[in-house]
Amino acid sequence: MTNHWIDIGNSDCILIMGSNAAENHPVSFKYVVQAMQKGAKLISVDPRFTRTSAKADIYAPLRSGTDIAFLGGMIKYILDNELYNKEYLRAYTNATFVLGKDFDFKDGLFSGYDPKARKYDKSKWAFDMDDNGVPKMDRSLKGQRCVFQLLEKHYSRYNIKLVSEITGTPEADLVEVYKAYTATGVTGKAATIMYAMGWTQHTVGTQNIRTMAIIQLLLGNIGVAGGGVNALRGESNVQGSTDHCLLFHIWPGYLANPSTKWPKLADYLQRRGKSNDPLSANWWQNEPKYMVSLLKSFFGESAKKRNDFGYDWMPKLDAGKTYAFLDMFDDMYNGKVKGFFNWGMNLACSLANANKNRKAMATLDWMVNVNLFDNETASFWKGPGMKPSEIKTEVFSLPACVSVEKEGSITNSGRWMQWRYQGPKPLGNSRADGDIIMELGSKIKELYKKEKGVFPEPILNLKWDYMTNGAYDSHKAAKEVNGYFLKDVEVKGQTYKAGTLVPSFAFLEADGSTSSGNWLYCNSYTEKGNMAARRGQEDAVNQIGLYPEFSWCWPVNRRIIYNRASVDLKGQPWDKDQWVIKWTGDKWIGDVPDGGWPPLESLESPNPKSKWPFIMQVHGFAQIFGPGLADGPFPEHYEPLECPIEKNLMNDQRMNPTAPVYGTKADAYLSCDPRYPFVGTTYRVSEHWQTGLMTRPQPWLLELQPQVFVEMSEELAELKGIKNGERVLASSARGSLECTAIVTKRFKPFQIGGNAVHQVGFPWCFGWRWPQSGKEDSANLLTSATGDPNTRIPETKAFMVNVSKI
């Protein structure tokens, strides 16, 4: 989240799209209710009328996988009716930038496309630079090649009629949503978006969110209270795990994972874009300090300048290859993986195209399953359709204790790192993940010491000292994450002794004199104590629910990021009542500002001591035009891998031209095929958690949602002769699933390009291990194994199915 949970209560208009907050983030609704009771409008856009829709002022249905068309129409609506915040746009976004001669968009493709590699040459999307190497700007926003005009041109095609034909949303509903949401383009009003997997799990997942970011920038809704772009994370600590490198392509603190593209540390450290604009903070220019401090944290004394601080010891991604779950299981399916740690996950149920993944696991020599309970993954060899006698995989199960049985932190969606003490002691032989991994690491180190092996240096040099009295010590780990001074240093007249905790990332250095396990978390555990454990109840001076002394949030306890865009050029807030920061003449008050530089004062002659507010961007401006993504600088509507229409009504490319397509027999897909005529989607229910591993064995929760179901419209049920509550068979090109039909008014057929298109939906929280009947299985048996070209998140939210009576 750019903002945080409490801040939702400050909003004037809340769009819940790509998520179902009432059902899947029930506590968030407390803040939605707060906002509504102050007069905010709630909009729910969802293929199905949900418990969120039931509470909304406006509900609009849309066909799964058409969000960019829906939102692109909103961009056009904003531009046509001049509802944007022009001052904000000119001062803080790259709407004024001018594109180089190579940029073009034709027939659904941006310039630079290589059809063979399914890839773009992004250099074709470069900005025009002046003689000093600073982007040329057209502050009139009128030049043909400026971003603003190109944006207008790009979305000129997204007219209400066409958008409605693609999305299936009635035209009147589109207008109603656009009108309500864009009313917040005026100064002093803010709208927010609450999204989740309904947006990310598509072949255009990242671009769904980009489209919304563009809308928020046009309306001046980024950086302000009650605004922002807010991802509702799917677990209490997903934010924390992502910050600490859950994903294959990033290291702690969103540093890029080393790659063969950058064989030496110097290559890595020099790869980022430079800015020649003295007003651009270009914060990532500090990356060398964070990277070297991280390597120091990994390897301690062994990391020296002369050995590139151990950079050579870290694994490099093969350039051009991706290592997401989809890729991992594709490799596994093809027999390229021997062993597998399945840690805190239930991939046999949670990952798209479950049949492929379950088969893939049978090629393993061994699997280690670390979890609270046995699950469908550890027991895959005795699952439906498996012949145990023919499966060689040896499975080891290590029982983990539950979160409340250990001390440590979680970081919530709003980036708040919250320390939790230990409740009861772990039951039986179960152990904390920290203990399991510490012992594992120590044993591997011992083995390497004894038996050497190929390339032992990374293991032998790894600093592995997070234990106290033989047990994992979360305080030691948290301090390591914050970081230490490794030498006595003097900064601005103050001496910091070696071995003391670094006060913030401004103190990190690239010469090996500091360590930090994650620069973003620098400031979280300092000589002042464990900031995440704070429970102060005082609000900040602006009284907008920042509660700066309750827990701690990254970066440097800034509760609303990009907050220097919440003020005008003089440093005065756009919203006088719910202000985030304010310049008093000599300092900022309110939230921790995005850099303490004074206000810009004017665009014509900006204060040379100031900086543009979007400091994480090379040039300091928010990106209306985003040249960094794999699939294009402007979001464009493409159909999902499997869709109900032959031709994309928006352009000549049916699906995202850069989305990955996997080629095994188990990856079959059938678009627009009469055998699978209905759009399918998956979702969660309030009553189960993730794959249901922790909730399905819980009788009170199973009582509420006892069986996997398929929701369908009354019209479709009549067409197929299906009665409410009866068991039916759902099938896709990849698998089938027996489930109970819920025939409901909450799904309605869509009118797509003049034809009726039916959609159905399934929860993915079931698995064959429990309930005991063994008949309730995961909806991921049906979903397709393709995904977003930027993140490789699978496209589980839109695929094609059939349903029939059994």
Add this chain to the structure above:
Amino acid sequence: MPGKSFFIDTTICTACRGCQVACKQWHGLPAEKTVNRGTFQNPADLSFMTYKLVRFSEVVVDGKLKWLFFPDQCRHCVEPPCQMTAEDATAIFSDSATGAVIYTAKTKNLDAQAIVDSCPYNVPRACKDGTLAKCDMCLDRVENGLLPACVATCPTGAMNFGNRDELLAMAKKRLSVVKKSHPKAKLLDPDDVRAIFLVTEDPQLYHNFAIASREAFDISRAVALKRLVRPLTGLTRRW
């Protein structure tokens, strides 16, 4: 009027059913064996093992789809017809401090059907041996300064509990706000019950027994007649 009351604001109930589970947890009630019957509502009805049940109802009003949620429970009537029907304070009595209507194990000796029939809201349920059970206002919690389990767990503030006068005031205040956007909004039998629901649509659309039924009123009248001929004693005695 002294005692306690619930205010249940269905306009902000999201049917997360935290209340339903919290009730089972606090009372140590077993789960029922259920199947998906083509609805999210489960179990199908209140029972001897289920005192709190969120009812789901899909209706179309003026061409607009509504999904109505009704976290059903005992209303703890100010003058409880069940208690009057039982005429046995060792089986059914009203707690003098809170007004909670409490069923004891002695309900086994009552005519269970008569008690069920007497309830205008169709709440009490009997087990096989005829013992009756229903929401007890979490009296043990309330007497120890805690909120009822369903109220404590509610994430949105749909479930509220406190002194009756304050909760009635809260309900009336909220009604006046809701009425601006939902002219049909109303409080359900606020003067007669201690679990006051706020709804925006015709109560029947939420649940057949959302408001006191016509028949129940007749029975209540019959009971009231009985009261005239026989003096009422000990009905508020603490058990």
